Amino acid sequence: MSGVFVEVESLTKAFPITAGLMRRKVGEVRAVDEVSLSIRRGETLALVGESGSGKTTLARAILHVEPATSGRVVFDGTDLAALDAGQLRAIRRRLQMVFQDPYSSLNPRMRVGAIIAEPLVVHGLRSGRAAIDEVRRLLALVGLPPDAAERFPHEFSGGQRQRVGIARALAVTPDFIVADEPVSALDVSIQAQILSLLEELRERLKLTYLFIGHDLAVIRYIATRVAVMYLGRIVEIADRDDLFARPRHPYTISLLSAAPVPDPRIEATRQRLALKGEIPSPVARPAGCAFHPRCPLAVDRCRRERPDLSGDRHAVACWRSDEAPALLAAASPR
Amino acid sequence: MALLSVRGLKTQFALRDRTITPVDGVDLEVEPGETTAIVGESGSGKSVFALSIMRLLPTPPATITGGQVLFEGRDLLTMDERDLRAVRGAKLAMIFQEPMTALNPVLTVGRQLTEAMERHRGLTPRQATARAGDLLKMVEIPDAAARLRAFPHQFSGGMRQRVMIAMALSCEPRLVIADEPTTALDVTTQAEILDLVRRLCRDTGTAMILITHDLGVVARYASRVNVMYAGRLVEQGPAEALYGRPLHPYTRGLLASVPRVDRPLAKLQPIKGTPPDPAKLPPGCAFAPRCELAIERCRGERPGLELLLDNRRAACWRATEVLAEASP
Structure with missing residues (x-):
């Protein structure tokens, strides 16, 4: 693993809350709140969190699909916000996305061959015969037969459709792929096939992944590093084995248990380490540490002061992380 | 006597140009108070099986073409509508994956809870309302008495699931069928809801059929396991024994393809191929095309569910050989 590939600096994505006929802005929701992280070349960084944690919004802001409100994203040395439309399109080729539901992300009226060839043509990489050859190569790469090109998405099973989605993402030879819950909609036996494929492709094509998920078992299998999100902020980030063996944020411990x-x-x-209540809406973010109303370790300071991520290889945003081992021991099998 | 005894249940769907058999000769027994799981992937027929027991499938296209569903000794399949309604809701309840399909959006939660209790348990409106408040408290909904006047859409997904659980358990049924009750929920909410259901069932001695695709959920909550593939049960047994030593190649394949949160895994061993199209089932064992142990016989002849060990059944021609090889 050599060097930082994607640098995310204090990224915030706020959505306005409007009221009344005139859509007057009465406040804002910070779906992503000052997130900083770096993704190293060749690694799989997993973003884990429950619904409303902001993980998908963060990914979209990193890809500049939905530009951030503030902060910046430096991709392989280039600040994405500083690029004009043409330059952005050129660099986009290198950043691709794989979605959760291959059904809704594939045009049902297009043949699979045309779906995979489309980005090649759009980016002016291949056309005609060369595009057809390339589609065949991509199909083989993701483990689909050559005749798949002639068929429509509905003729495929969920797992095969996800392979089509991966082939399309790979068509433009990207080096960074954001995979947003790519196996969540798949059956157990098929999920393992797709995870194995993603892993194989990363090694073969020297890809870097940002993997978004909620299933910690899947994340333990695929990730090299893991960032845990809660209400728009990263509460813990560490190397995979370290995070699973020695989680230091009470929220991470509760997820694991x-x-x-x-x-x-x-x-x-x-x-099981049970939590009090439900995840609050990001609109009503609790003061201090946003996790404090549900936290078994919360003290006064947690209600007043917001903890920032601290630590180097294993960073945690918690005033009480020294108490984590005891909490973990209580939730572990005897 | 078993609380529920399903024998040779067969359900068919008449489609435009053909007939498919999503449930094809399933036998299952549920003892009072026990939690038994039906685990299978999409298309395995596990939900159709549940809806067939409850007789909740619309005819057409569905027809139950064979078998018996003996609940407390009476066959639900031959019962008339009136008796069936008395059983459903009172003694036999269902929890669905998506609570909005089971809750009426235009009635308050309180009204939906009291209706069943007035009908099935003969409570007065006042008694029913008091009991409804207790039920919401029991499923840990904050501010329960006030929430009786709220409509389903005013609850979060997890809270709505709690309301449905309160409804299902309102008449203290003997058996609850929970069909993927937490699949749409977050990890921590899932654990809370399932812990709650388990606790409530234990308190009242209610038995449960838990239908899921999640092998972790099965391991945590079920004492018996039934593995379903292409409309048939392929393996059946007590949870610990079945996980410790799976007899059917499909069960083994499933267990080898799930990543685990509690230990690092070098490599997953996915099952090859995809589940068969229910309209084009192979003539022999439906798993044979994906099975590494398949021999000629598997492709031509369909194996039945056979008792192989104490309390353990599997439908596999190769299972006895595998067993012999495994034990010294």
């Missing part, structure tokens, strides 16, 4: 393990003997002895 909530995820069931496919082994009845282990489950029989596990304790």
Whole structure:
């Protein structure tokens, strides 16, 4: 793993809250709130969080699909916000996205060959015969037969459609791929196939991934580093093995203890760290540490002062992270 | 006597140009108070099986073409509508994946809760309202008494699921069928809801059929497991024994393809191929095209669910050989 590839600096994405006929702005929701992180070349950084945590909004802001309100994204040395439309289009070729639901992201009226060839043509990379050859190569790369090019998306199973989505993303030879819950909609046996494929492609094509997910088991398998998000902020970020072995944020511990393990003997002895209440709406973000109303460790300081991420390879935003080992021990199998 | 005894249940759908059989000869027993899981992937027929037991499938296109569903000794399949309605809701309840499909959007939550209790348990409106408030408290909805006057859309997804659980359990049923009750919810909400259901079922001695695709959820909440593939049960047994030593190649494949949160995994071993199209099932074992152990016989002849070990059944021609090889 060599060097920073994508640098995200204090990225904020706010959406206005409007009221009345004139859509007067009465406030704002910070879906992503001053997030900084760096993604190293060749790694898979996983963003994990529950619905409303802002993980998808963060990814879209990083890709400049929906530009951030403030902060910046430096991609391979280039500040995306400083680019004009033409330059942005050129660099976009290198940033691609794979979506959760391959059904809704593939045009049902186009044949799979045309779907995969479209980005080649749009970016002026291949046309005619050369495009057809390239489509064949891409289909083989993702494990689909050559005749798949002649068929329509509905003729494929969910897993095969996800392969088509991956082939399309790879058509323009990107080096950075954002995969937004790419296996969440798939069956268990198919999920494993797609995870294996993503892993194989990363090694073969020297790709860098930002992998968005909510299933910690999947993330433990695919990620090299993991960032945990809660209400628009990263609360913990660390190397994969370190995060799973020594989680330091109470929220991370509760997520880990909530995820069931496919082994009845282990489950029989596990304790779950239950949280109070539900995730608040980002509109009503609690003061201080946003997690404090649900946190079993919260003290006065947590209600008043917002903790920032601190630490180098394993960073955590929590005033009480020294107490984490005891909390973890209480939630572990005996 | 088993609380529920399903024998040879077969459900068919008449489509435009052909007939498919999403549930094809399923046998299942549920003892009072136990939680048994039906685990399978999409298209395995697990939801159709649940809806068939409840007789909630519209005819046409669905027809239950064979078998018996004995609940407390009476066959639900031959029961008339009036008796069936008395059983459903009172003794046999269902929790769905999407609560909005089960809740009426134009009635308050309180009204929906009291209606069933007035009908099935003969409570007066005043008694029913008091009990409805208790139920919302029981499923841990904050400010329960006031929330009785709210409509379903005024609850979050997790809270709505709690309302449906309160409804399902309002008449203290003997059996609850929960069909992917938490699939649409976040990880922590899922754990809270399932813990709650487990606790409530234990308190009242209610048995549960938990239908899911999630092998972790099964391991945490079920004591017995039924693995379904292409409309049939392929393996059946107590959870611990089945996870410890799966007998059917499909069960083994499933367990080898799930990543785990509690330990690092070097490599997943995905099952090759995809589940079969229900309209084009192979003549022999439906799993044979994906099975690494498949022999000629598997492609021509369909194996039945056989008792292989104490309390363990599997539908596989190769299972006895595999067992013999595995044990010294």
